Amino acid sequence: MNLILLGPPGAGKGTQAKRLEDKFKIVQLSTGDMLRAAIASGSEVGLKAKNIIDSGGLVSDDIMVQMISERVDEPDCKNGFILDGFPRTVAQAEALDVMLADKGLQIDHVIELKVDEGILFDRIRTRIAETxxxxxxxxxxxxxxKKRLDVFKEQTAPIIPYYADKGALKTVDGMASIDEVSAQIDTIVAA
Ligand SMILES: Nc1ncnc2c1ncn2[C@@H]1O[C@H](COP(=O)(O)OP(=O)(O)O)[C@@H](O)[C@H]1O
Incomplete structure (x- = not known):
């Protein structure tokens, strides 16, 4: 089973992805985590990404598509994967469709976690304060x-209608409790 979790920074994608990993024995592919690992390792991609990430911008579509394409080929993805943080632009979503088709794979569910903007600020401020x-x-x-939320609205939100138009989008109330959100996601993937 291959899933996409969509939603703004602070929506709870990472939390839900971890639960899905355990429940379905599929792997979370967080492009944010992958980029942070690339920065820590000092790789060429990491060097390119560091300033962009620190300023809240987006790393180029080419780099991201290549990164996901290589990752999906690894053996631990054979049961399935959860994309968290990718695609983040319509160009990435389009490239993903082509890439998966080439590999004979498909996305089974696209799940949007919907959260009001004011709540996102509060959640991330809490995450900052507690770390x-x-x-x-x-x-x-x-x-x-603020920049990350603006970038989400301008560049990532358009992928929501992209998937809705394909009839692939399921929306979950991301302001419900963590357990309730999990339960809503379970209902979607069981369908
Ligand atoms: N698919 C992507 N395309 C471009 N840039 C990305 C992508 N995924 C992650 N990044 C970069 O990594 C940063 C952190 O990503 P992530 O950990 O997913 O953060 P968030 O908490 O904002 O969801 C983003 O602000 C962006 O700079």
Whole structure:
């Protein structure tokens, strides 16, 4: 089973992806985590990505599509995967369709976690406050947060109608409790 989790920063994609990993023995592919690992390793992609991420912008579609394409080919993805943070632009969504078709794969469910903007600010502010500075993500700060939400609205939100038009989109109330959100997702994937 292959899934896409969609939603703005702070929507709870990572939390739900972890639960889905355990429940269905499929792997979470978080492009944010993959990029942070690339930065930590000092790879060429990491060097290109660092300043972009710290400013709240988006890494180029080419780099991201290549990164996901290679990752999906790894053996641990054979049971299925959860895309978290990808696609983030309509161009990425289109490239994903082509890439998966080439590999003979498909997405089974596209699940949007819907959360009001004010709540997102509160959640991320709490995440910042509760994480010691040394462990904090370099893009978890007030200035970058606003930029990340703006980038989501401008560049990522258009993929919601992209999937809705294909009849592939399921929307979940991301403001419900973590357990309720999981239950809603379970109902969708069981259908
Ligand atoms: N698919 C992608 N395309 C372009 N940039 C990405 C992508 N995924 C992650 N990034 C970069 O990594 C940053 C952190 O991503 P992520 O951990 O998913 O954060 P968020 O908490 O905003 O969902 C993004 O702000 C962006 O700079």
């Amino acid at each position: 010691p500075e040394a462990e904090r993500r370099s893009d978890d700060n007030e200035e970058t947060l």
